Each structure stands twice: as C-alpha cells, then as structure tokens.
Amino acid sequence: MTDLLPPIQTTARDDAVLKALAGFVRQEALGPGEKLPTERILAERLKVSRNTVREALTRWEGLGLVERRQGSGTYLKAAVSPDMLHMPLTLAGGNDFAGLMATLEIRRALESEAAALCAIRAGKSELAEIERKLDLMEEAFQTRAGMSSDEDWEFHQAVFRASGNPLFEQIIAAMYEMFHRFWEHPLGVRDFGHASFPYHRTIFDCIAAHDPDGARAEALKLIATVEDDLKRGAANLKLSDRR
Amino acid sequence: MTDLLPPIQTTARDDAVLKALAGFVRQEALGPGEKLPTERILAERLKVSRNTVREALTRWEGLGLVERRQGSGTYLKAAVSPDMLHMPLTLAGGNDFAGLMATLEIRRALESEAAALCAIRAGKSELAEIERKLDLMEEAFQTRAGMSSDEDWEFHQAVFRASGNPLFEQIIAAMYEMFHRFWEHPLGVRDFGHASFPYHRTIFDCIAAHDPDGARAEALKLIATVEDDLKRGAANLKLSDRR
DNA sequence: GTGGTTCAATGGTCCAACCAATTTCTGCAC
DNA sequence: GTGCAGAAATTGGTTGGACCATTGAACCAC
Numbered sequence: 115m116t117d118l119l120p121p122i123q124t125t126a127r128d129d130a131v132l133k134a135l136a137g138f139v140r141q142e143a144l145g146p147g148e149k150l151p152t153e154r155i156l157a158e159r160l161k162v163s164r165n166t167v168r169e170a171l172t173r174w175e176g177l178g179l180v181e182r183r184q185g186s187g188t189y190l191k192a193a194v195s196p197d198m199l200h201m202p203l204t205l206a207g208g209n210d211f212a213g214l215m216a217t218l219e220i221r222r223a224l225e226s227e228a229a230a231l232c233a234i235r236a237g238k239s240e241l242a243e244i245e246r247k248l249d250l251m252e253e254a255f256q257t258r259a260g261m262s263s264d265e266d267w268e269f270h271q272a273v274f275r276a277s278g279n280p281l282f283e284q285i286i287a288a289m290y291e292m293f294h295r296f297w298e299h300p301l302g303v304r305d306f307g308h309a310s311f312p313y314h315r316t317i318f319d320c321i322a323a324h325d326p327d328g329a330r331a332e333a334l335k336l337i338a339t340v341e342d343d344l345k346r347g348a349a350n351l352k353l354s355d356r357r
Numbered sequence: 358m359t360d361l362l363p364p365i366q367t368t369a370r371d372d373a374v375l376k377a378l379a380g381f382v383r384q385e386a387l388g389p390g391e392k393l394p395t396e397r398i399l400a401e402r403l404k405v406s407r408n409t410v411r412e413a414l415t416r417w418e419g420l421g422l423v424e425r426r427q428g429s430g431t432y433l434k435a436a437v438s439p440d441m442l443h444m445p446l447t448l449a450g451g452n453d454f455a456g457l458m459a460t461l462e463i464r465r466a467l468e469s470e471a472a473a474l475c476a477i478r479a480g481k482s483e484l485a486e487i488e489r490k491l492d493l494m495e496e497a498f499q500t501r502a503g504m505s506s507d508e509d510w511e512f513h514q515a516v517f518r519a520s521g522n523p524l525f526e527q528i529i530a531a532m533y534e535m536f537h538r539f540w541e542h543p544l545g546v547r548d549f550g551h552a553s554f555p556y557h558r559t560i561f562d563c564i565a566a567h568d569p570d571g572a573r574a575e576a577l578k579l580i581a582t583v584e585d586d587l588k589r590g591a592a593n594l595k596l597s598d599r600r
Numbered sequence: 601g602t603g604g605t606t607c608a609a610t611g612g613t614c615c616a617a618c619c620a621a622t623t624t625c626t627g628c629a630c
Numbered sequence: 631g632t633g634c635a636g637a638a639a640t641t642g643g644t645t646g647g648a649c650c651a652t653t654g655a656a657c658c659a660c
Contacts, residue, residue: 173415201448202443285446609655612652616645622640623640
C-alpha cells in the first residue's frame with residue numbers, strides 16, 4: 115500500500131522565496147553574471163524577514179546557482195529556470211590508489227560514451243569550437259613541452275558540451291575534482307599525461323568524420339594511457355595512505 | 358601564473374561550523390538516521406550565533422545530508438565524512454523527455470561498464486548475492502505480473518557493489534532519483550519496464566560466466582528497452598511541458 | 601487501552617543592530 | 631581636468647533576543 119496521502123505543507127517560506135526569485139529571474143531574463151536584488155530589498159518586496167531570504171539564498175549558493183560577494187552583491191552563476199531539477203551528488207572520497215583508479219573507471223565509461231554521442235550529434239559550430247580548443251592544447255603542448263591540464267580539460271569540456279547532454283560534463287567534472295584533489299603534482303611521473311597527447315587529435319578526427327565507434331575506441335585508448343601513468347606513479351612511490 | 362596563494366579566509370564561520378560538525382559526526386560515529394545536537398546547543402558550544410548554525414545546516418540540508426524536522430530535531434540522512442566531495446547536478450528542464458533521456462544516457466554508459474567490471478571481479482559471495490536479488494525480482498515479477506522497481510533496483514545495486522567501484526552505485530543512484538522524481542507513474546505505458554525483464558537473467562548469466570563483453574552487451578540491451586518504453590510514453594501523451 | 605490536554609523541547613521566522621568587505625562619492629593636491 | 635586618498639554609502643555576514651508552529655512525551659480522565 116503506497117502512501118497516496120503526502121504530508122501537507124503548512125509552511126515553506128524559503129521555497130516560496132526561491133520560487134518567487136526564480137520567477138523574477140525568468141521575467142527579467144537575467145543571465146549568468148548579472149546581479150540580483152539585494153537581500154534587504156528582497157525581504158521588503160516579498161514581505162519576509164531578511165533572515166528567511168538569506169536561508170533561501172544559502173540554498174542556491176550551495177547548489178552553485180548563485181555567488182555572494184560581501185560588500186558587492188549577489189550574482190547569478192548559472193542559468194536558472196523555475197522548472198530546473200537539482201540533484202546533489204555527494205561522493206565518498208577515495209584518496210588512495212584504488213580511489214584514483216575508481217574515478218578513472220567512471221571516466222572511461224563516460225568519456226567514451228560522450229565521444230561517441232558527440233560524433234553523432236556535433237554540428238558545424240560545435241566542431242569548430244572543439245578544434246579551436248584542440249589547437250590551443252597542442253600549442254600549449256609544444257610551448258611548454260608537456261601536457262597542460264587546463265587546456266586539456268577545456269578540450270574535453272568542449273566535447274562533452276557537444277554531446278548534447280549536460281550531465282556528462284557535470285559528472286566528469288566531479289571526477290576531475292576528486293582526481294586532482296589528492297594529486298596536484300604528478301608524483302614522480304615526470305611526463306604525466308604525455309602519452310595521452312596524440313589521442314586528442316585522433317578523437318577529434320573521428321568526431322569530425324561522424325564515426326561514433328572510432329571516437330569511442332580512441333577515447334578508451336586515451337584513458338588507458340592515463341591509467342598506465344597512474345600505475346607507474348603508484349609503483350614509484352607507494353601512496354597507500356595519504357590522509 | 359596560477360594562484361598558488363588561495364585567498365585567506367578572514368570570515369568563514371559557516372564553513373568552520375560545518376567542519377566542526379563533520380568532525381563531531383566522525384568522532385561520535387554517527388550514522389544515517391541519528392540525531393544531531395540541537396541548533397541552540399551547537400550555537401552555544403561553537404560560540405557562534407544560532408543564525409550562523411542555521412545557515413550552515415541549511416547548506417547541508419540542500420545537499421541532502423541532513424533532514425530537519427520542526428519540533429523534533431535535525432537528523433543525519435546520509436553518511437558524512439570531512440573529506441567528502443559535494444557536487445550538485447542541475448538539469449535544465451529535467452522534467453521533459455530530453456531530461457529523462459539524458460539520465461538514461463548516463464545509465465547506459467555506467468551500467469554497461471559496471472556489468473563488465475562485475476563479470477571480471479565478482480567473487481563467489483558477490484555472485485550468490487546477485488543471484489539472490491535476481492530470484493527475489495523474478496518472484497516479484499511473477500506474483501504481481503509486472504516489474505517491481507524496488508526489487509529491480511536492488512538487483513542492479515548488487516551488481517554495482519560487485520563491480521568493486523563504489524562510485525558506480527552512488528552516481529547511478531542519483532540518476533535513478535532524477536529519473537523517478539518526475540516520473541513516479543509510467544505515463545500511459547501500462548507495462549513499463551516489462552521488456553527489460555529477461556535481460557536481468559542474461560546479464561547475470563554473463564557475469565557468472567565471467568564474460569565481460571557479454572555482460573556489457575546485455576546491459577546495453579536492457580537500457581535500450583527502457584529507452585523504447587520512454588519513447589512510447591512520450592509518444593502517447595505529449596509531455597512537452599509538465600509544470 | 602483510548603482519546604484528549606498540558607507542557608517542554610525544537611526548528612522556523614522575525615526584528616534590530618552592528619561588523620566587514622566593497623563600491624561609490626567627495627574633495628584636495630597637482 | 632587628473633589622480634588619488636579618505637569619507638560615506640552600500641551590501642553581505644553575524645549577533646542576540648524574541649516569538650511562533652510543530653512535535654513528542656507525560657499526564658489524566660473515561
């Protein structure tokens with residue numbers, strides 16, 4: 115017997131505030147970077163306490179929708195619409211070798227699928243954007259004689275965006291975050307990521323040729339090189355317990 | 358030049374409160390369902406205002422880590438540790454067809470990979486557990502003449518656990534949650550999920566035979582049936598705008 | 601036991617003030 | 631007029647205290 119009688123909501127001030135604010139943002143057509151009304155004004159307009167406004171904004175801040183700068187104001191950080199679905203993802207951190215490998219397994223699954231979808235769906239403008247990021251990455255590689263994680267990440271981001279599914283970018287971003295949190299420096303492996311370099315171009319070629327299977331295969335090869343690097347690093351210095 | 362000098366934190370009361378609370382939870386070994394100290398006690402102990410405590414708890418509530426019940430108290434909803442990674446996923450228009458398909462694309466990538474890894478790594482005890490869940494699911498299917506989402510989910514969970522990578526279960530759980538939040542009822546498709554039934558057994562057979570490629574293929578077939586069901590449902594009643 | 605009543609505990613809201621960071625304005629030196 | 635230092639206004643962050651709404655336990659009549 116399911117409960118077809120959900121508990122009634124007698125008070126939900128914060129949610130009401132957020133709903134009103136979302137409607138305001140929509141009506142004013144506010145985009146990322148733009149400034150929201152001040153807390154005091156919101157409190158007055160909505161006839162609620164400033165404290166309640168703050169609790170509501172704290173929720174949005176926690177969801178990364180909004181950024182508050184003391185003395186300046188509150189600014190939109192992402193597009194927001196009333197029918198948006200929010201799902202907090204909290205991951206128990208793996209800070210050892212197994213944890214790092216775990217993030218790579220997720221990346222292997224998601225990046226290969228995203229590359230394949232991208233090969234199917236990418237249009238002309240998306241392809242141009244990806245190629246631009248690829249050129250930037252290759253230039254940085256030549257200049258600094260090594261992988262640049264920033265430009266590398268931007269290339270992958272462009273691929274994820276062109277996949278037509280925003281979840282890819284968000285989830286893999288979480289994997290990147292976990293991966294780099296315990297590994298800013300390439301622990302002993304001097305040319306970390308070096309082996310992955312050529313596959314960026316081959317992935318792009320497959321995407322441009324609208325060859326999903328090829329793109330998937332090349333993406334898998336890329337991840338395999340990273341896994342090899344990680345294993346080499348783990349062999350160099352035993353990082354069994356970094357707490 | 359990257360910023361190796363992170364901005365000093367002159368004021369970060371809420372974060373400090375959360376850090377202290379995370380430490381407290383760890384020290385007291387509190388698990389899901391257990392009760393946290395009251396806001397007034399926390400405020401007194403931590404020497405901050407009750408309002409500050411509330412803002413901090415609002416953050417955790419937004420992340421789904423905690424549940425507040427007026428008149429009762431604040432309770433842990435999930436395991437929490439100080440080195441946890443929080444990343445809210447937001448899906449624009451998560452309630453329309455495209456949003457539901459987006460969650461399915463993630464599942465296709467992750468479930469196939471998890472099934473393959475499971476086929477490689479599952480030991481005797483894991484296999485027995487998966488088969489037990491499978492039997493339960495099939496029994497529920499016979500009894501109620503239809504898919505039971507609870508037993509179905511438990512089967513998949515068992516597979517993810519046996520994959521040896523806890524991230525699979527965590528991420529796909531988020532996808533399930535997103536999927537079902539706007540779709541508790543099978544919108545017009547009476548026998549939703551029916552077509553996916555036989556593939557549970559075939560997936561298990563491949564896993565038991567330690568055949569990763571086969572397991573991956575069967576998992577892909579299963580997701581394909583769900584996608585078909587979704588498309589049928591979308592065709593039945595145009596759910597372009599469910600507000 | 602059943603069903604109300606009372607009452608203390610707890611989260612939810614409000615108010616008024618002040619603190620701290622930022623932005624803007626003002627006025628002076630040049 | 632320009633440039634810059636300091637004052638003033640703006641804005642988010644914090645505090646303390648008060649009261650409301652809900653919950654749950656203790657208690658009591660029946």
